[in-house]
Amino acid sequence: MKKNFFYIYIDQPFAKQQMEMTFPKKFKLKNYSLKIISTQNMNFKKEDIRDYYKKTPKKDIPKKVKYFNSLSEFENFLKKVKKNDLFFIRERSFISNHLKDYDLELIKKYNIKTISFKYDPYIRSNFKKKFFLNLFRMLAFYIRKILNSLVKHHNYSPSYQISSGEVEKQNFYKKNSNKTIYLDCPSAWIKFYKKNLKKEKFITYVDENIYFSRDQYLFNRSYKKTSDPNLFIKNLNEFFLMIEQKYNSKIIIACSKKFKYKKNPFNGRNIIYGKTHDLISKSKIVIGHRSDVLYQALYSKTPVILVKHKTFSLLRNLYIDFKSVNIFNKQSYYIEDYLKKNKNLDDKIDKFFYKKIFVNYFLSKNLKKENFSNTLSKEIINLNKKKIYA
Secondary structure (H helix, E strand, O other): OOOEEEEEEEOOOOOHHHHHHHOOOOOOOOOEEEEEEEOHHHHOOHHHHHHHHOOOOHHHOOOOEEEOOOHHHHHHHHHOOOOOOEEEEEEOHHHHHOOOOHHHHHHHHOOOOEEEEOOOOOOOOOOOOOHHHHHHHHHHHHHHHHHHHOOOOOOOOOOEEEEOHHHHHHHHHHHOOOOOEEEEOOOOOOOOOOOOOOOOOEEEEEOOOOOOOOOHHHHOOOOOOOOOHHHHHHHHHHHHHHHHHHHOOEEEEEEOOOOOOOOOOOOOOOEEEOOHHHHHHHOOEEEEOOOHHHHHHHHHOOOEEEEEOOOOOHHHHHHHHHHHHHHHOOOOEEHHHHHOOOOOOOOOOOHHHHHHHHHHHOOOOOOOOOOHHHHHHHHHHHHHHHOOOO
8 A cells, every 4th residue: 555645844944853853763654654845945045054054963964855946846846745645834934934825825725734733832921920021022922913914814724733732722722713623732842751750969951052053044143142152151150060069969061962062161061962851851950041942841840940141132031031930930030140149049849830831831631641743643543544634
């Protein structure tokens, strides 16, 4: 029996680690061949794509990807997509943000069955903790929404919609979309374990790589995470030493696989690449800034301390504030204030708040605690059994 295709569609450059968040190496679908397709060459300049991958380790650069160089090439491909093939929209944020819908218009034109994937939740504002900051956040959100509504969009509805948590599920059913079937899955941001990992005597720092950001070559070449990297690293290491002495525990540096340091800037502290979810889950405390991998702490019930720095841009420090207040229900402070002993470290967790955020945005009630790819695979099998798209 000839297999159908399960196309994974993405509209911008990516690395293996990003794709493995949703589709790990061992991921397979019964009766489907998997194929990654990309319109990155249509959306970005060659030099921007080249610079994006410039410092990425070769092992993390994706292979076996079908790239399209023009709209006609992309359309000719879509013409050949079969009735029982599935088109998983992994990422189209660039096209969406630029208010372009050429991909969805063509998908509608050729009646392709799609799975829309909403993986990045918008978490409601915690007004009890920081009212005026969140008022600004809410106003910005609704202004963008109004401006977006003024632009004429496609009227295409996906065949299936995937998202996570009670809030997105309720939002979907409020819209009462008869054309779209809802698939409730655990969040792809969370790594679930068969048995909860035991806490160990170390503290994890989630590194965001101050010296380099791949995305800046795609969206803002002049972007800098800090105006003074050397001062930030100096203060950060002083902060680490203070924490290690207070808790009598070593700090481990958790890094992604997308970049490797040639020299260790953390005064010889252990750097571990590609194991951040595990480290957060085992750690007694996790320190970070605004990385989305910090969501893992909600599942592992790990205390989180998010820190700002005065060399960061105003916007970056605002995002750190938003994440700390709205996800972990605690204030974020400047590293400089801790060093001057103007602020005390808050290593507590609000268990009720953690649980509420986790259920609302990452794992719906009564849904099994298992990784996203496992649930997705079962959902596709169930759809086939029901002959929903036979």
